[in-house]
Amino acid sequence: MRDPPAPNPAAVRVSAPDAADACDLPSDLHLARQAVRDEAAFEMLVRRHAAGVHRLAAGMVGPGAADDVVQEVFIAVHRGLKGFRGEAAFSTWLHRIALNACHKAIRGKGPPTVSLGDAPEPAAPHNPVHAGEQADLRARLAAALQTLPADQREAVSLRELSGLDYAEIAAITGAELGTVKSRINRGRAALRAYLTGQGITP
Missing domain, CATH: 1.10.10.10 (Winged helix-like DNA-binding domain superfamily/Winged helix DNA-binding domain)
Structure with a gap:
């Protein structure tokens, strides 16, 4: 059985699971173990954590570069799942990867700049x-x-x-x-x- 294909960076969406279903969702550890072979489990991890990673990236490197960092993080997570043994919480492992990606972005692009154009649009701009x-x-x-x-x-x-x-x-x-x-x-x-x-x- 072949490994699942790497995720398409453009498909990484910043969203969160429906709160009403939160109690029925499997644990991060369970999903991480499944996601080695099951793309649907990986997508669930992405949906669960992408918004938090995006907030962290926006604070670390600026909103304008946050989307790229999120994509890099989940590509790295996908590649590293086989080596994730669960000795630390998945969230701890994920945030280590996110910080590394943020530091890489900062080194690669210099001090981040922030402008009104970089700020994300409000959810309901009525x-x-x-x-x-x-x-x-x-x-x-x-x-x-x-x-x-x-x-x-x-x-x-x-x-x-x-x-x-x-x-x-x-x-x-x-x-x-x-x-x-x-x-x-x-x-x-x-x-x-x-x-x-x-x-x-x-």
């Missing part, structure tokens, strides 16, 4: 004024993250954008738990100062 305000806020938040030192931006993004707890972040980054907490606290303080200077109340 009110043009509100839509413009939301796009402006997203762009300012993305710009604020880019002002942080790399280690703080990484920790804050994993905490605030990916919703990971401190222990998970420590496992992903290889930093001590106290170091992770310190980086997040310093990063949050710097973000508050930056946003306040921009006339935004955090």
Whole structure:
């Protein structure tokens, strides 16, 4: 039996599973083991995690480059599934790959730039004024993250954008738990100062 074909990068969509079905979904570990041979299981993993990876990438490299990073991440995940033994949580393994992809993008393209044109469109832009305000806020938040030192931006993004707890972040980054907490606290303080200077109340 041949390995399933690698995923088409253009087919990686940033979406999430229906909340009503969440209780019936198989675990990440179960899907990861199935996905070695079953493309449908891999697609389920993509649907489950693509939105979170996109949020992380947007915070790390800027919204304009986030789609490319998401594609790279899931191509790498697909290639690496045979070697995933489940010794760490799938989410931890996935976020390590995502951080590596973000760092690669930063090295390859230099400091990311953020403009209003890069900001993702709101889901339901019925009110043009509100839509413009939301796009402006997203762009300012993305710009604020880019002002942080790399280690703080990484920790804050994993905490605030990916919703990971401190222990998970420590496992992903290889930093001590106290170091992770310190980086997040310093990063949050710097973000508050930056946003306040921009006339935004955090």
